[in-house]
Amino acid sequence: MAFDYDKYLRPGKLPHIWCPGCGHGIVMKGMIRAIDTLGLKKENTAIVSGIGCASRLPGYMDCCTLHTAHGRAAAFATGVKMARPEMTVLLVGGDGDGTAIGGNHFIHACRRNIDMTYIIMNNNIYGMTGGQFSPCTPTGAKASTTPYGNPDPAFDVAKLAIGAGATFVARGTAYHANQIDKLITEAIQHKGFSVVEILDDCPTTYGRRNKFKSVIEMMNRLKDIAVPVKAAEKMTPEQLQGKVLTGILYKEDKPEYCEQYAKVIERAQGGAK
Amino acid sequence: MAKKVAFLQGNEAAAHGALYAGCRFFAGYPITPSTEVAEVLSNELPKVGGKFIQMEDEIAAMAAVIGGALGGAKTLTATSGPGLSLKQELIGYACIAEIPCVIYNVMRGGPSTGMPTGPSQSDIMCARWGTHGDHATIALLPASVQECFEMTVQAFNLAEKYRLPVFVMPDEIVGHMRERIEFPEPGEMEVLDRIKPTVPPEQYKPYDTQFGDVPPLASFGSGYKFHVTGLNKLPDGFPTTKADYVQAEEERQIRKVMADVDNIVDFEEYLLDDAEIVVVAFGSTSRSARFAVNEARKQGIKVGMFRIKTVWPFPDKQIKALAGKVKAFITPEMNLGMCTIEVERCAEGKAPVLGIFRVDGEPINPGQILDKMKEVK
Secondary structure, eight states, X not given: OOOOGGGGBOTTOOSOSOOTTOSHHHHHHHHHHHHHHHTOOGGXXXXXXXXXXXXXXXXGBSSEEEEOSTTOHHHHHHHHHHHOTTSEEEEEEEHHIIXXXXXXXXXXXXXXXXXXXXXXXXXXXXXXXXXXXXXXXXXXXXXXXXXXXXXXXXXXXXXXXXXXXXXXXXXXXXXXXXXHHHHHHHHHHSSSOEEEEEEOOOXXXXXXXXXXXXXXXXXXXXXXXXXXXXXXXXXXXXXXXXXXXXXXXXXXXXXXXXXHXXXXXXXXXXXXX | OOOOEEEEEHHHHHHHHHHHHTEEEEEEOOOTTTHHHXXXXXXHGGGXXXXXXEOSSHHHHHHHHHHXXXXXXXXXXXXXXXXXXXXXXXXXXXXXXXXOEEEEEEBBSOSTTOOTTSBOOTTHHHHHHSSSSOOOOEXXXXXXXXXXXXXXXXXXXXXXXXXXXXXXXXXXXXXXXXXXXXXXXXXXXXXXXXXXXXXXXXXXOTTOGGGOSSOOOOOTTTTOOOEEESSOBOTTSOBXXXXXXXXXXXXHHHHHHHTTHXXXXXXXXXXXXXXXXXXXXXXXXXXXXXXXXXXXXXTTOOEEEEEESEEESOOHHHHHHHHTXXXXXXXXXXXXXXXXXXXXXXXXXXXXXXXXXXXXXXXXXXXXXXXXXXXXX
């Protein structure tokens, strides 16, 4: 029997805003399968986003959904989680939202290790505003604001998350659709701040400017560059040139923020400092 | 039984007022001259099972406060000028999404870093118009340590009642001075909670105006599923660009406050019955004004004070009524005329408005006000 996505989607809110060939819908379906696998209650699941194409995702999901301001999802979500530690809190957004205007909130959510799962859809561009370069646009790539090629180096989102203290970091791609729900499931199960970067594509504002002839060509690129971490162990640096590691990149058990704060409350109420 | 008393700073009193009002979540960022609020609440909130978090920046603090409020908590942030500038983005969010929360803003010199430890009253317009777009504002101006406590309680009540962010704005003098404070007993001051939905979750709409201009607000995690956005939205919380609807919603969000203005605007009338000159003052400046009025009375000058306690909404009706009766208004303020503009607007040319403005980090002293009274013909 086919999987029933409708159970988790708000009636009457489709069609979505995403263009044909966009990977965000694939990510949303992966997220739904993860929620279903874990048996999460919709009314006990908060999905928080910033601004941008990817950040429109919460509107389609039949949960407690919070579409905030540009870049601010992690900060709003921290407030929700502190007030309702029993809720499952998921963050979604794009690369510009999360690593430029929201970069400070992102690294500090990682550092606190607060139990939330952040799904970053990295399509290397600001899509909603028409294709300006983001901190994740590759050097040399064309965007509406890099007509001569992008002079900026790009962030590695996963390394950024690990460096900032996230205790679960994974990467997948929109091509490897069947892996997405598994990564998100593990991320949600992990106690602490989890980051799942999903590489996807914006054919409309990135593909056309960068000489991709079709969505299929962009999808094939994702297929070609992805190397599972296990497979990479057997590869030489030369073989790994231009490749991107996928799967669970980092996992560590560290004290979680809400639990740490519960201890603060215990100490305060016990009169000890 | 004797009341519990203490010798406290305005900022400390405000923190205790927040606890009295049922605040159980504070998010902030260190900034002079408001940091004492964070320090007190970091100590006191966990004792009552509440939460304190120091965020990575002022914007994040405002965001966390909104998120916490959606989780059902009464939430507070504290800041000062530069922080207030940074928070504006999300103050607008709280306005349009109609999320109750309180912003305690201690006024210091500006613009920009200005004079971090100097007093000022120059955030009046920043509170009113700092965020972009049309919106209603409620802002309270305490003039004593006691009022820092009481107005913080009142601010929570107003935020909960009208579903919007409410400002408490002492100037730095009021925030940092120490005075005797009497704590109200539990139950002595009214404490209001937001109206929760009574409809079952499947029927709930977060902006359903069939329940009036202030729709009930459910909490995340309480069994209700709903959508919140900073976009213009329909009653169910989902975005819309329908012209008629957007216009009506914007107007409702202002009407919910302005239609009840008489219940919101608070003020003090001091020796106004026979006054020919009225000093319109607020915050620490009103303390100099009271002294000046008392001195002037001894000299036979018929003068009184209208003390602004709620600056937004502005006490239009009261100032307009006085304008027909008095020879002049005197408006001392530690800025270059922010409230004076409002008094002039309300005076409608019926009485001159004589401003006394200081932005040098020094308080306005009674002598300056007394001198101005003598200029009135």
